[in-house]
Amino acid sequence: MANGNGTNGNGNGRQRVSAAVERVDDKMRGSQAWNSIFRPGSVYRRGYTDSPRNRSYVIMNNVLYHLHPVKVKRHAVKVSYTLCLGGISFFLFMLLTVTGIFLMFFYQPATASSWNDIKTLETAVTFGSLVRNMHRWAAHLMVLSVFLHMCRVFYHGAYKAPREFNWVIGVILLTLTLLLSFTGYLLPWDQLALWAVTVGTNMMGYTPVFGSSIKYVLLGSQQIGDQTLLRWYVLHVLLLPFVIVIFMAVHFWRVRKDGGISGPL
């Protein structure tokens, strides 16, 4: 292969470089380390040429792509059918996780410091303002995309047998998304956060019989304060993400087990 390249100009130099590159490439791909990372059949081992076999291997040898089946119904590929809403919701969740972890490095859940932490993040941390904005807007967008995904599924009648249970999981995921967004709302500890949460928790306080207990559990005390902030912080960064990931796993798994995407209409 090296002989065929660069016959004019600085041909010799280029030939030597490409031969060296090829030698390194061969050595790397032949090494035990490389072959231990990439499974037999991986396109990173064998190189990719377009063939039905390789198209399958691409999906099978990547843990993330592997959420998909190797083949999907033709109508499911049309953007106009799903509008990508479920996938976008998932992507936004991943984006929120990444940006959220970044934010955690600069934030303490305490009434004395939270607001200042956010202020410092916006003014003194590299990309701090951008990442916080992305986290905020992605959260709102995720509420919207999950809701629209539900509408899409309803209008396609995709909740019907055998997908009833997955619809129920979906409603749980919608509720968890709202709770995740709501718990995050309090954390900046500004006037907007405080009073939005006051309105919300007051509403839940009207639950019959258990009203005051629910409110107390949510606030961690009689009034919104340090305890509330800590509680909502743990809910927001740990408990709710943990729960939603489990439900998402079941949701995706059931999509495939119930016969892939529904339709065509």
Add this chain to the structure above:
Amino acid sequence: MADVPDHLLQRSRERRKALGLPVEGEEGAEAPAGETPAPAEGEATTGAVGPAAGGGEATGGGEDVETPGGGKIPAHLLERSKKRRATVGGEGAATPAAAGAATAVAAPLAPTATGPGGHTQRLLTVVKSGSIQQTRAEAQDKVHTWPHLLVTEFAAVLIVLAALTIFSAVVKAPLLGLADLNKTPNPSKAPWYFLGLQELLTMFHPMVAGVTIPGVGLGLLATAPFVDKNPSHKPKDRKFAVAIFTVFVMLWSILVIIGSFFRGEGFNFVFPWNNGIFFDL
């Protein structure tokens, strides 16, 4: 030879009698004189039974023969079988029936494991062709996930990421003043997705607006697949379900929009173009 239960042998004998075939255990007219009555149990494996091979098939002319199973054996097959048996049986018959050691040469040629009536196989059951299920999957119009689906997904992800990054670079997330429990902003609003509920608060008792309606709403939503028994996916068959859901979504959206943009100080109804917008995301 496998043990044949007595009741089956009995049935076989009756059937053969009804068909006018020679029945073992009796002195059939066609059976060679030297043949012992076909034993019910396993001693038929000895070479001495060689001639018995010819016992069962003396019937049959040129035409097809009805078998007990109800099918017909084509005449040419019968002919071939008869010829084959003639060669094998001929050798066996050529030796005296009680020849003993001398028959040992011919013995391997004779069918050694014969059943009642000299059959070398038995019909266990007849499966009608109609009762065999076709389990082949229906062909579906499918395409490879890579590249057809993944390319779309990558594009969607890139568009969302780019749009979000640009939007975030331009529009700042709100950060109002430090929280102060002694300073209630007017109006105080919940996050936008709860503003529909807050809007309901202006109409109903807080327990109804804040707990009952959202609780029943979520419950109905979760049980939708079990309430809607209509199996069709086609919009034209589901006018009622689509109408109900659309009304629900529209109602909710209108409540959220009113709560977001049309509520001013004291949560009173205002027009945003007169009094400004009291809304933070």
